Amino acid sequence: MVGRHRALAALGLVLLVVAGGLPVSGxxxxxxxxxxxxxxxxxxxxxxxxxxASLAAQENNSTRQHDNPxxxxxxxxxxxxxxxxxxxxxxxxxxxAIELDQGQYERARSVVGDExxxxxxxxxxxIGETDSESDDGSDEPFRxxxxxxxxxxxxxxxxEETYDDYQQAVAEGDETEAREHARQLQQLSSDVQRLxxxxxxxxxxxxxxxxxxxxxxxxxxxxxxxxxxxxxQRVDERxxxxxxxxxxxxxxxxxxxxxxRATGRLTTEEGDPVADREIPLRIANRTYTAETDAEGRFQxxxxxxxxxxxxxxxxxxxxxxxxxxxxxxxxTVAVDVEQVMATLSVEGATDEAAFGDxxxxxxRLTIDDREVQGVPITLAAGEAQLGDTLTDDAGSxxxxxxxxAGVPDGDRSLTLSAGGPNAAVTAEPVSQPVTVRSTATDLTxxxxxxxxxxxxxxxxxxxxxxxxxxxxxxxxxxxxxxAETVRTGSNGSYDLAVDGGQLAVPDEATxxxxxxxxxxxxxxEGTNATTTVEYRNQxxxxxxxxxxxxxxxxxxxxxxxxxxxxAGLTALVVLLAVLLALRRRYAGRDGGDPAATDTADHPEPxxxxxxxxxxxxxxxxxxxxxxxxAPADEGLxxxxxxxxxxTGERAAxxxxxxxxxxxxxxxxxxxxxxxxxxxxxxxxxxxxxNGERLDAVRDLVEAYEAVEFxxxxxxxxxxxxxxxxxxxxxxxxDD
Numbered sequence: 001m002v003g004r005h006r007a008l009a010a011l012g013l014v015l016l017v018v019a020g021g022l023p024v025s026g027x028x029x030x031x032x033x034x035x036x037x038x039x040x041x042x043x044x045x046x047x048x049x050x051x052x053a054s055l056a057a058q059e060n061n062s063t064r065q066h067d068n069p070x071x072x073x074x075x076x077x078x079x080x081x082x083x084x085x086x087x088x089x090x091x092x093x094x095x096x097a098i099e100l101d102q103g104q105y106e107r108a109r110s111v112v113g114d115e116x117x118x119x120x121x122x123x124x125x126x127i128g129e130t131d132s133e134s135d136d137g138s139d140e141p142f143r144x145x146x147x148x149x150x151x152x153x154x155x156x157x158x159x160e161e162t163y164d165d166y167q168q169a170v171a172e173g174d175e176t177e178a179r180e181h182a183r184q185l186q187q188l189s190s191d192v193q194r195l196x197x198x199x200x201x202x203x204x205x206x207x208x209x210x211x212x213x214x215x216x217x218x219x220x221x222x223x224x225x226x227x228x229x230x231x232x233q234r235v236d237e238r239x240x241x242x243x244x245x246x247x248x249x250x251x252x253x254x255x256x257x258x259x260x261r262a263t264g265r266l267t268t269e270e271g272d273p274v275a276d277r278e279i280p281l282r283i284a285n286r287t288y289t290a291e292t293d294a295e296g297r298f299q300x301x302x303x304x305x306x307x308x309x310x311x312x313x314x315x316x317x318x319x320x321x322x323x324x325x326x327x328x329x330x331x332t333v334a335v336d337v338e339q340v341m342a343t344l345s346v347e348g349a350t351d352e353a354a355f356g357d358x359x360x361x362x363x364r365l366t367i368d369d370r371e372v373q374g375v376p377i378t379l380a381a382g383e384a385q386l387g388d389t390l391t392d393d394a395g396s397x398x399x400x401x402x403x404x405a406g407v408p409d410g411d412r413s414l415t416l417s418a419g420g421p422n423a424a425v426t427a428e429p430v431s432q433p434v435t436v437r438s439t440a441t442d443l444t445x446x447x448x449x450x451x452x453x454x455x456x457x458x459x460x461x462x463x464x465x466x467x468x469x470x471x472x473x474x475x476x477x478x479x480x481x482x483a484e485t486v487r488t489g490s491n492g493s494y495d496l497a498v499d500g501g502q503l504a505v506p507d508e509a510t511x512x513x514x515x516x517x518x519x520x521x522x523x524x525e526g527t528n529a530t531t532t533v534e535y536r537n538q539x540x541x542x543x544x545x546x547x548x549x550x551x552x553x554x555x556x557x558x559x560x561x562x563x564x565x566x567a568g569l570t571a572l573v574v575l576l577a578v579l580l581a582l583r584r585r586y587a588g589r590d591g592g593d594p595a596a597t598d599t600a601d602h603p604e605p606x607x608x609x610x611x612x613x614x615x616x617x618x619x620x621x622x623x624x625x626x627x628x629x630a631p632a633d634e635g636l637x638x639x640x641x642x643x644x645x646x647t648g649e650r651a652a653x654x655x656x657x658x659x660x661x662x663x664x665x666x667x668x669x670x671x672x673x674x675x676x677x678x679x680x681x682x683x684x685x686x687x688x689x690n691g692e693r694l695d696a697v698r699d700l701v702e703a704y705e706a707v708e709f710x711x712x713x714x715x716x717x718x719x720x721x722x723x724x725x726x727x728x729x730x731x732x733x734d735d
Contacts, residue, residue, distance in 0.1 A: 078126050085123040086210055089142050092116050093203075094217040096149055101220035105157040112146050120146070141209060144663075144673065145202040151667045152195040152221070159188040159228055166235065175239070176323050182239050183322040189232040194670030196225040201673055236327060242269035243329040247300075247316045255338040256367060256425050259303040262333060266296045266318055273297075274326060282317045285691060286374070304424035305374050306691050308698070309339045315686070337424050342367045342375070344418045344427035347396070353403045354437040355523050356467045359386055360400040363416045365427060371395030375425050376695055378724065380415045381407045381434065385723040388692060391418075401727065405472060409438040409523040420695060422702075440464045440525045443474070445515040447533040453500025455533055459515055460492045468492030469524065471639050475516040478533075479503050487639065500537060511535045636664050638726040650718040651707040657722045658704040661697070661729070677701045696728045 092111050099108035124139050166181035199221050203214045236242075247264040254260045260283075266274040273296030281288045283302045290298035300316070307314075317330040342365050349361035361379050365372045372395050378388040379399035386401025399416070414434045419426035445459040457476055461469045468491045476484050482502050486494045503511060510532050519526040638660065644653035662671070662680055669687035671680045681701045684694055703721050 078129055082123065082126045085119050085126065086142075087212070088119050089116060089123070089146075090206065090210065090212050090214065092119075093145055093149060093206075094214060096153070097199075097217035097220040100149075100153050100156060101223050103160075105153055105160075108153045109150060112149055116146055138209065141202060141205045145199065145206060148195060148198045148202055148667065152192065152199055152224075155188055155191045155195060156224055156228065159185060159192060162188060163231065179239055179325070180322045182235050185232055185235055189228050191670060192225055192228045194672070195667070196221055198667075198672045205673075239325075240327045241325055242327045243267065243274060243318060244269060245316065245318045245329040245331045247331040247333055249333050249335060252334065253336045253338060254302075254304060256303050256305060256340040256342075256372070258338075259301050260314070260333070260335060261299070261301050262316070263297065263299050264290075264316070264331070266292055266298065266329075268326075280319050280321070282319045283314060285685065285688060285694065287319070304337050305372070306376065306419065306423050306425070306695055307337060308422050309337045309424060310422075311336050339423070340367060340425055342372055342418060342425055342427040344377075344416060344430050346416060346430050346432055349414050349416075349432040350434060351432075352435045352437065355403055355405055355439040355463065355469075357403050358400060359403050359414065359434070360398055361414055361416055361432065362396065362398040363418075363430070365391050365395045365397070365418050365425075367425070372425060374691065375419050375423075376692055378417045380417070380720060381436075382412055383719040383723075385720050385727060387727055388724070390691060403436065403523070404723075405469060405522040405524050407436055407523055408521060409436045412436050420699060423695075436523050438523050438525055441469060441517060441519070441527045443515055443517050443527045443529045445476075445513060445529040445531050447478070447511075447513040447531055449500075449533060449535055450497075453538050455498045455500060455503075455511075455535060456495065457498060457513055457515075458493065458495035459529065461488050461494070461517055461527075462492050463524075471642050472517065472522070472524070475518075477512075477514045477516075479505075479511045479513075489639075500535065503535065505535050505537050508534070508536045636660065636726075636729050638722055641722045645719055645722070653718050653722060654700070654703045654707050657725060658700050661700060661725060664729075665697070677704055692728050696725045700725055 092115070096108045096111040099105075099111060120139060120142055123142065127138055162181055162184050166178055166185060169175075169178040169181055200218055203218050203221075206212065207214050244267050245264060247262050249260055249262045251258070251261070266279060268274065273292070273294065275292055275294050275296050278289050278291050279298065281290055281300055283300070284304070284307050286302075288300055288302065290300045292298045302314070312335055314333045314335055315330055316333060317328060318326075319328055320326045345364050345366075347362045347364055350357075350359045353359050359379070359381065363377050365375055365377065371391075371393070373391055373393050375391050376388050377391060377397040377399055379386045379401060381403060384404050384406050386403070387399045389397050389399050391397045412434050413431040415429050415431045417427070417429040440463065441461060442464055443459065443461050445457065447455055447457045450456045455478065457478065459474075461472060461474060463469065468488075470488050470490050470492055472488050473485050474488060474494050476482070476486060476496050478498050481504055482498055484496055484498075486496050488494045505511065511534075512530065512532055514528065514530045516528045517524075517526055638657060641653040641657045641660070644650075644656060658677070662677075665671070665684065666673075666675075666680065669680075669683045669689070671683040675683065678701060681694075681697055684697050689697070699721055703718065
């Protein structure tokens with residue numbers, strides 16, 4: 001259940017639809033074709049002519065324009081609005097696909113841009129108010145299709161621009177530059193093909209869920225992909241020579257101390273040797289250099305470090321330079337990877353720290369007194385992972401991180417570990433003592449009545465030295481009736497919106513507001529703050545009517561409301577009556593308890609700080625769908641997973657972390673929605689993700705598999721795992 005203001009917004013849409021004559025019930029709308037004027041002109045989602053025609057049709061039929069409010073089914077109206085919004089988004093997806101096919105890239109992007117976002121937000125509001133559990137999460141297919149289609153549009157446009165550069169280089173006779181552009185075109189073409197599969201699969205999901213035929217949109221996407229693929233084939237044939245790689249191992253069992261020794265041969269597709277040259281070979285994200293002889297034969301040695309133990313298929317890839325005349329090729333080798341235990345020793349570590357202080361430790365990894373390079377070393381304090389890095393050529397690694405609040409003060413331990421439990425190279429963890437000091441904190445609180453009966457409460461939690469404290473719970477008490485817990489954001493701020501109906505204030509009153517931070521289980525000292533707010537009950541009829549109008553105008557931006565919708569006093573009276581009836585309906589359904597406040601109805605601060613919902617599961621679902629079009633290392637926020645951990649929902653926290661990370665990474669690595677969790681991991685590996693991040697994905701995939709498909713739903717290392725993933729994506733960069 002979302003907040004009361006979202007309920008009012010959804011109801012506002014229902015009433016405008018009913019009063020304005022919009023067709024929201026009955027038949028699923030057909031997705032418009034390019035010749036359909038309603039595809040490019042919307043008045044609340046319909047063309048003006050279409051809206052007028054709809055009104056005329058309704059005037060000529062026997063449909064009742066007004067009903068006794070006591071007999072109105074709000075649920076039926078909401079379902080109609082849900083269908084109407086669904087059709088509007090499907091229209092935009094289809095129009096965007098057609099615009100893309102016609103090379104109109106800006107229009108293809110914009111048609112699934114801000115207006116689509118607005119419809120999607122309204123759709124979320126509406127499905128949150130329906131009683132049907134089948135609606136839960138039904139916004140995700142629309143969200144994913146929008147994101148993938150925008151990504152596809154960007155890749156296609158990039159291909160076109162790079163193709164122009166390629167043609168110019170060819171015209172100027174600059175073969176070196178032409179090949180460099182052609183290599184970029186190869187990658188973009190591969191991206192387009194992967195995104196094509198993703199978008200078409202998402203169209204199929206939407207067709208199955210809505211019953212709408214998206215064949216024209218699918219055909220447009222297929223046309224675009226076919227065009228790119230055919231041009232790329234001509235580019236490759238003109239500039240490059242295809243190759244074939246054959247690799248044979250000398251043993252089926254390998255380990256770090258007994259590495260893979262393989263012989264191979266590189267030839268052209270016609271069988272001619274690629275002779276007497278150094279060739280780059282890529283194995284498990286590491287690049288090796290081999291030298292071919294006159295017959296194109298070579299030898300390569302590979303020591304497994306971070307790959308999983310057990311039976312595995314190694315991909316050996318010939319990865320030529322951008323200026324090379326040859327195309328890439330690969331072969332696979334079946335091996336059984338055995339684990340080797342290394343020795344991990346500590347050479348120095350921080351012995352005292354407080355919240356926010358830098359903590360570091362230096363370790364050395366060896367096997368039989370031989371330094372081991374390229375193995376991740378992780379530093380943790382208790383259950384909190386502070387950082388990780390790879391060992392260098394000397395087998396050494398210095399790991400740094402900041403001490404988080406979640407490590408209680410007192411005598412604690414810093415723990416260093418190498419590899420992972422299932423990695424080819426691992427070691428027994430080693431620990432060093434550390435003293436954690438407590439830190440005093442400051443808490444502020446402010447409150448003011450805003451629009452209508454809503455009271456906004458906000459403040460910040462910092463140390464006494466001014467360091468922001470994020471991801472910590474703050475208990476908010478307003479008067480004698482409201483008690484909520486919010487969680488601080490990235491800059492230590494929090495905010496909460498309180499519905500005046502919860503306060504039970506008859507007219508005017510001075511209401512006390514108190515914020516408390518206990519500091520339990522942390523190295524932070526507790527603190528509190530109080531203030532008051534002059535509250536005036538504005539829930540009279542005029543106040544409610546004004547509030548509804550404000551919500552409709554702000555959240556449901558119809559470009560033109562038909563005059564019939566506001567023609568007379570009768571429509572206003574009916575609108576108000578239905579509003580009051582629905583408020584009583586919600587009060588009855590809630591058993592008289594105050595409705596939970598939804599902070600999402602209030603704009604976020606300019607600094608991007610987020611208010612945290614009081615329901616961790618709801619918050620996690622909302623956050624998982626946000627920010628996925630952000631740049632590579634932006635838009636990820638694992639605070640909802642930490643909220644779930646705080647309530648003991650360890651399995652749910654792992655599920656959220658996996659889905660959130662996958663949604664962020666999948667478009668970049670070309671993973672399809674239909675890929676399994678392990679196929680997603682293999683996509684990350686094939687895309688060249690660096691060792692630190694790939695290990696994080698692997699650990700998260702293993703944990704997700706355990707909680708999703710295993711006999712037990714617990715995740716014993718959930719805290720460490722989520723902290724590790726968060727740190728790797730907030731600080732590490734891909735090679």
